[in-house]
Amino acid sequence: MGNYFNKIDKWLSDRYELDALKELIMHKKVPVHRHSVWYYMGGVTLFLFTVQVLTGILLLLYYKPGENSSYESVRFIMTHVKFGWLIRSIHSWSANLMILFAFLHMFSVFFSRAYEKPRELTWVTGFLSLAIALAFGFSGYLLPWNQLAFFATKVGTEIVGVVPIIGEPLKVILRGGEDVTGATLSRFFGIHVAVLPLVLTAFLVIHLLFVQKQGMHEPEKFKSLPEEKKKYIPFFPNFVLKDVLLWLVVFDVLLMLAVFLPWELGPKADPFTAAPAGIKPEWYFMFMFQSLKFLPAYILFLEGELVGVLGFGLAGLAWMLFPFIPFKNKPGAKISLQAAIGIFAVIYIIVLTILGYTL
Amino acid sequence: MKKLFFLLSIFLLLLSTVFYAQEKTIQDKNGQNECLNCHKSDENLPDDFKSYDVHITAGLTCADCHGGDPTSDDEDIAMSKKNGFVGVPSRKDIPQFCGRCHSDFKFMKNYRPEVETDQVKQYYTSIHGIQLKKGDKNVAVCTSCHTAHSILPPKDPRSSVYALNVPATCNKCHGDKKLMDKYNLPSDIYKKYVNSVHGIDLLKNKDVTGAPACNDCHGNHGATPPGVSSIVNVCGTCHVNNYNYFKASKMGKDWEGDNDYHGCVTCHNNHDIKKPNDSFVGVGDDALCSDCHDKGDKGYEEAKKIHQELTNLSTLYDSAKVKLIKVKQLGMDDISIGFMLKDAHQAMIKARTTVHTFSSAKVAELTVPGIKIANNAIKKADEEISDYHTRRYGLGAATIAILILIIGLYLKLKGLNKPEA
Amino acid sequence: MSQTRRKFINTILGIGGLGSLGAILYPLVSYLIPPKITEAKVNSVKAGKADKFKDNSYKIIKFGREPVILIKTVNGNFKALSATCTHLQCIVQYRKDLKEIWCACHNGLYDLNGKNISGPPPRPLKQYDVKIVKDEIIITR
Structure with a gap:
């Protein structure tokens, strides 16, 4: 057995410079400290993305986009295809967990200040990947063409329309017409299964290349330790095995969620009925949705909703470019300005999300 | 010779009138209509004048009804009695006035060969016609319903006698309390009708081809209330099964002839017919049976049983429907359950019709299989719902496998952390 | 590390790995086999x-x-x-x-x-x- 491996290894090494790669993998080290656990968040996100790609491809085998066929084909997957219910349920749950872990990953990076030089671009690509993941969620939500998704999409695209000048044309382009119709469905389907996977894969590759090139970030405290007190574990096999271990746990949790709390289908979308009460976006849009609801109709001379949308746009931009913003902290300050901003963001998101579900 | 000449001249005269009549219709189509020209410029047209009136679009002129000479713009010539000017006919004469053409099959053939020509005859058999003959000037004549100068065929939605407009047209007089009081007639028929099952279907749902307007039960030109004995037949033209069941029932036979019970109307009323529901039959507060049947008599017991049969099925059907919605919501297979429910629904509808046999056994013939189907549907739905929660036992096996792998990896990792021996 | 312990761990890894693989492959292959009604026909x-x-x-x-x-x-x-x-x-x-x-x-x-x-x-x-x-x-x- 081992003999064969060696032969293949030799064959490959003769043709490609595998040694450099092996070297990199073998010598890569991961620091061990109190906050090491956060190193795993990105890996879990990546794992869930892989699950998404695989289950997504499986769903594509039976799914048929179209005003009449979407809902029926999802129902077909759930009722006639063996384990179809499981695949769909995993796809839905994994999507949500992926975004959850992406958020955790982002905030852990933020609070450990891993985005600072030289990892600014890793942060930017990571942020963009999260944005694309959100777009994934938004476009995928519509595809079963059920009542809730239909109206959530209507409300969601409506919000795009409030942006001055480009908002209205953008809304029409997104919807593929004035209203959310079968045309929107085709469009969202194309975006969900072709455009976004391509773009996200590109960003992820860059993101991962950066990470591998620059190695793991070491927090301030760890860096200041004397050399002999710094503890590391080898990336391979120790860290990778730990990663796999965690992935397995997450996978099992995912299975349990998919099995014990399977995703419902709900009634088919009927564009001619009144919107049902309590239209809610997916949880990761809730804080923005709720903020818009709290805004008054007018702020000064501007529409409240417009202020909100622009505000979130600017905040997002600032968040993406955070590594490039120069902060001057007073030497004696108990807490840095950056940390304060991060804490505010976390509290804001949590509080408004809770309000969104309780009010 | 003289006699022959006389006969010949009469013959020629007759012939000329025939020619004249034939020519008239052709000439008029392209002919002048000076009446309209003057009346228009003097703004002296009838109030209800509409240029889309069926007579104008057919090419008739004012003079074709009112007489006179339409080619002359001289008032004295055009409206001279000599030229046959009639002017406005008196109310009493209107039926004959219209009947000059509309009772003339040969004439009508030139325009609308499919239209009947017995309206005037029918009219004089109606209460309206009989009263008019007696000299009553309040009753409806042709123009009361058809208007005088904006007449349109009944299929035209603009027409006063279009199905959707008929109730309002009749109500012009029959809703006039002062007028109706004189005849001891109710004036709230329209209000009752509007909220009846027929009125809602016609006026709200615009079911022009299905729901009956006033004339569908009362007739139009020969309008009379359907007689006591004919009510069943009138309702039965549409409600055929109900009619057949009722006619064959003991009650249907008992109610024939002159008595206080007037077929369908006795339970369902006439103008304010409500959408029936299962509480109509039985012995409850809303039940109609208990109007006559008292506790202890046979009919009372039968009504109670019929009601029980119907409610058994309908409650079961309703709960099956709720289950179906749940199955749909969960995204489980609902199609076969949906078809089962359609069958149960059919049994329920049929059973409700068989109420008119007034036999609980006959009703049960339909409700019992219906209940069986509904029960099967509920069973199937419960299976689907429990499947949704429990068909996933395989997870246990998968979890065990994954758990073993996790433990293995954990042990391996622990080994790695220890320095190699 | 002792030889027996290593063997034990490898056995566990083998069983768990094969089991997990089966747990994934079985639903996957079942999913891929076309169902009796081969597609959701609506038109x-x-x-x-x-x-x-x-x-x-x-x-x-x-x-x-x-x-x-x-x-x-x-x-x-x-x-x-x-x-x-x-x-x-x-x-x-x-x-x-x-x-x-x-x-x-x-x-x-x-x-x-x-x-x-x-x-x-x-x-x-x-x-x-x-x-x-x-x-x-x-x-x-």
């Missing part, structure tokens, strides 16, 4: 062989969630119409004796083009298209 439905269908007879076909009445007329022509009566949603049938569509619930009658001609039905029945492809009857919306 057409097959209704059997045309030559086996007797003249002057009918069949109720399940078209997704809707019942459809398929009739072969005395002339051998196919007609497909919604089988749901427009009066109170009973399922209609074809009457050989009348050569018309009849609803048993309240004696409603429709002609073979679905037009309501007698009894309480307020509206006509919706027509479907019927095509015969290689003797296979296909009903489409």
Whole structure:
């Protein structure tokens, strides 16, 4: 057995410079400290993305986009295809967990200040990947063409329309017409299964290349330790095995969620009925949705909703470019300005999300 | 010779009138209509004048009804009695006035060969016609319903006698309390009708081809209330099964002839017919049976049983429907359950019709299989719902496998952390 | 590390790995095998062989969630119409004796083009298209 491996290894090494790669993998080290656990968040996100790609491809085998066929084909997957219910349920749950872990990953990076030089671009690509993941969620939500998704999409695209000048044309382009119709469905389907996977894969590759090139970030405290007190574990096999271990746990949790709390289908979308009460976006849009609801109709001379949308746009931009913003902290300050901003963001998101579900 | 000449001249005269009549219709189509020209410029047209009136679009002129000479713009010539000017006919004469053409099959053939020509005859058999003959000037004549100068065929939605407009047209007089009081007639028929099952279907749902307007039960030109004995037949033209069941029932036979019970109307009323529901039959507060049947008599017991049969099925059907919605919501297979429910629904509808046999056994013939189907549907739905929660036992096996792998990896990792021996 | 311990761990890893692989592959392969009804048809439905269908007879076909009445007329022509009566949603049938569509619930009658001609039905029945492809009857919306 081992003999064969060696032969293949030799064959490959003769043709490609595998040694450099092996070297990199073998010598890569991961620091061990109190906050090491956060190193795993990105890996879990990546794992869930892989699950998404695989289950997504499986769903594509039976799914048929179209005003009449979407809902029926999802129902077909759930009722006639063996384990179809499981695949769909995993796809839905994994999507949500992926975004959850992406958020955790982002905030852990933020609070450990891993985005600072030289990892600014890793942060930017990571942020963009999260944005694309959100777009994934938004476009995928519509595809079963059920009542809730239909109206959530209507409300969601409506919000795009409030942006001055480009908002209205953008809304029409997104919807593929004035209203959310079968045309929107085709469009969202194309975006969900072709455009976004391509773009996200590109960003992820860059993101991962950066990470591998620059190695793991070491927090301030760890860096200041004397050399002999710094503890590391080898990336391979120790860290990778730990990663796999965690992935397995997450996978099992995912299975349990998919099995014990399977995703419902709900009634088919009927564009001619009144919107049902309590239209809610997916949880990761809730804080923005709720903020818009709290805004008054007018702020000064501007529409409240417009202020909100622009505000979130600017905040997002600032968040993406955070590594490039120069902060001057007073030497004696108990807490840095950056940390304060991060804490505010976390509290804001949590509080408004809770309000969104309780009010 | 003289006699022959006389006969010949009469013959020629007759012939000329025939020619004249034939020519008239052709000439008029392209002919002048000076009446309209003057009346228009003097703004002296009838109030209800509409240029889309069926007579104008057919090419008739004012003079074709009112007489006179339409080619002359001289008032004295055009409206001279000599030229046959009639002017406005008196109310009493209107039926004959219209009947000059509309009772003339040969004439009508030139325009609308499919239209009947017995309206005037029918009219004089109606209460309206009989009263008019007696000299009553309040009753409806042709123009009361058809208007005088904006007449349109009944299929035209603009027409006063279009199905959707008929109730309002009749109500012009029959809703006039002062007028109706004189005849001891109710004036709230329209209000009752509007909220009846027929009125809602016609006026709200615009079911022009299905729901009956006033004339569908009362007739139009020969309008009379359907007689006591004919009510069943009138309702039965549409409600055929109900009619057949009722006619064959003991009650249907008992109610024939002159008595206080007037077929369908006795339970369902006439103008304010409500959408029936299962509480109509039985012995409850809303039940109609208990109007006559008292506790202890046979009919009372039968009504109670019929009601029980119907409610058994309908409650079961309703709960099956709720289950179906749940199955749909969960995204489980609902199609076969949906078809089962359609069958149960059919049994329920049929059973409700068989109420008119007034036999609980006959009703049960339909409700019992219906209940069986509904029960099967509920069973199937419960299976689907429990499947949704429990068909996933395989997870246990998968979890065990994954758990073993996790433990293995954990042990391996622990080994790695220890320095190699 | 002792040899036995290493062996033990490897056995566990092997069992767990194979089990997990099975746990993933079994649903995956089952999913890939086409189900009995091979696709979610919403715009057409097959209704059997045309030559086996007797003249002057009918069949109720399940078209997704809707019942459809398929009739072969005395002339051998196919007609497909919604089988749901427009009066109170009973399922209609074809009457050989009348050569018309009849609803048993309240004696409603429709002609073979679905037009309501007698009894309480307020509206006509919706027509479907019927095509015969290689003797296979296909009903489409």
